[in-house]
Amino acid sequence: MEYSSKLLERAVNEMSQLPGIGKRTALRLVLHMLRQPKEQTLMLSEALQAVRNEVKFCKSCHNISDQDLCEICTTPNRDLGVICVVEDIKDVMAIENTSSFKGLYHVLGGKISPMDGIGPHDLNIESLVKKVKEGTIKELIFALSSTMEGDTTNFYIYKQIKEYEILTSTIARGISVGDELEYADEITLGRSIVNRIPFENSLKH
Amino acid sequence: MEYSSKLLERAVNEMSQLPGIGKRTALRLVLHMLRQPKEQTLMLSEALQAVRNEVKFCKSCHNISDQDLCEICTTPNRDLGVICVVEDIKDVMAIENTSSFKGLYHVLGGKISPMDGIGPHDLNIESLVKKVKEGTIKELIFALSSTMEGDTTNFYIYKQIKEYEILTSTIARGISVGDELEYADEITLGRSIVNRIPFENSLKH
Incomplete structure (x- = not known):
């Protein structure tokens, strides 16, 4: 793709590094930002910087x-x-x-x-x-x-x-609540029968 | 959605302001950034800032x-x-x-x-x-x-x-009526420029 601006090209290239975002989507997103107030892009990039540089992981559970x-x-x-x-x-x-x-x-x-x-x-x-x-x-x-x-x-x-x-x-592995039995895969359905639970227990929640 | 980090929540909220990006996708993108080197997020946010603040529009053609x-x-x-x-x-x-x-x-x-x-x-x-x-x-x-x-x-x-x-x-109307230019294939779009027709003729239908 030919870009008439190096700044635009750089922004699109960086944006398309993200998973699931191709060049075309990246271009659409960057052009959208150009139509929005400058503050919005500033807030986005500050928020990304902040989370990347300042976020910690819990010393106990790693959350x-x-x-x-x-x-x-x-x-x-x-x-x-x-x-x-x-x-x-x-x-x-x-x-x-x-x-x-x-x-x-x-x-x-x-x-x-x-x-x-x-x-x-x-x-x-x-x-x-x-x-x-x-x-x-x-x-x-x-x-x-x-x-x-x-x-x-x-x-x-x-x-x-x-x-x-x-x-x-x-x-517990089993059939999702609300799902039809006939569409469930065999392993899940099989496991849900083997690991059946007392009927009274299923009434609790 | 419950976030265990205000920084994460802020980044996800800002990211999900972009068109076509919901909270779930935004979370996936931000968590991806956390796994990448800090420089990558820095480069992305600098590129977005630069394009938003420095890009100009051509005084002649507005490109x-x-x-x-x-x-x-x-x-x-x-x-x-x-x-x-x-x-x-x-x-x-x-x-x-x-x-x-x-x-x-x-x-x-x-x-x-x-x-x-x-x-x-x-x-x-x-x-x-x-x-x-x-x-x-x-x-x-x-x-x-x-x-x-x-x-x-x-x-x-x-x-x-x-x-x-x-x-x-x-x-030329080689491109289907109602379709957007940006999604047309190059041959169709190229041919439609070569085969352009007088504007008066285009009023006939």
């Missing part, structure tokens, strides 16, 4: 945070004995949105994936095992995605902590 | 430019007597990509559209009529999108300049 300890870890009345192990920050937000969980989280920062060159030492696993060793945790809930990498990561952590006396669980 | 006159207006060997009238900057880029046009452009900055409150005086029409009056232009090519607003704009300009002895043409 994104403005302080050394995140809001969830410092909220009183949460159950300090139950830890939900998740892949990344978006999973924390998704579970928090349900209001169904009152324990704490542990963000691994990914899954073990040799194909992508990610081993156990690239993830926040050591600090999780250390927490378990300290003896204050009663239950670990594995909430990783149910892929080969997720299962591998679950199992790797499980092996490290099985000698300690804590409960381990994984989130 | 986006780094100088007072744009690269196209200052290129030698272009045919100064032929002016292609377009809606916006993306149309200049699209036509330049075809390499089928060696004249100059005139960017109107939109179309007459009473529904959106855009009248003739909101567009760069006066400066175009002034150019025609000065007598150096041999031909005007209307290359607005073939919508009602585009046709209205063509006709408005045509009425202002028909007393002067210049050729007027519109790009």
Whole structure:
């Protein structure tokens, strides 16, 4: 594409580095900014700079945070004995949105994936095992995605902590609420039958 | 959505001001930036600032430019007597990509559209009529999108300049009626410039 302005070309090129944003979309976004007040672009770029340079990761759960300890870890009345192990920050937000969980989280920062060159030492696993060793945790809930990498990561952590006396669980896999049985995949449907729960329990929420 | 960081929330909110970018996409983009080196976010925000604050519009054709006159207006060997009238900057880029046009452009900055409150005086029409009056232009090519607003704009300009002895043409209707210029393929768009027809003929249908 021919740009009549080097400044425009540079902005489009930088913008199209972002995932899922091609040159055409980037151009559309930059031209949109040119039609908006200057303050709006200033605020956007300041906000991006601020989050990139100043954001911290919680020293306890590795969730994104403005302080050394995140809001969830410092909220009183949460159950300090139950830890939900998740892949990344978006999973924390998704579970928090349900209001169904009152324990704490542990963000691994990914899954073990040799194909992508990610081993156990690239993830926040050591600090999780250390927490378990300290003896204050009663239950670990594995909430990783149910892929080969997720299962591998679950199992790797499980092996490290099985000698300690804590409960381990994984989130229930089954048919989504509201979904038709006939469209569900066989593995999910099969698992939802094997792991059926007492009917009384399903009435609780 | 609950954010565990005010900095993250602010960045996501600013990002989701952009057209076609919702909160979820904005979050994905910001989290991607957090995984990349700080320099990358710095370069993006500097590039956006620079384009917003420093970019100029060509004093002659109103195309986006780094100088007072744009690269196209200052290129030698272009045919100064032929002016292609377009809606916006993306149309200049699209036509330049075809390499089928060696004249100059005139960017109107939109179309007459009473529904959106855009009248003739909101567009760069006066400066175009002034150019025609000065007598150096041999031909005007209307290359607005073939919508009602585009046709209205063509006709408005045509009425202002028909007393002067210049050729007027519109790009050939090789492009489907209702389609936007920027999405046309290069061959169709290129051919439509080569096969332009007298403006009077375009009024017949």
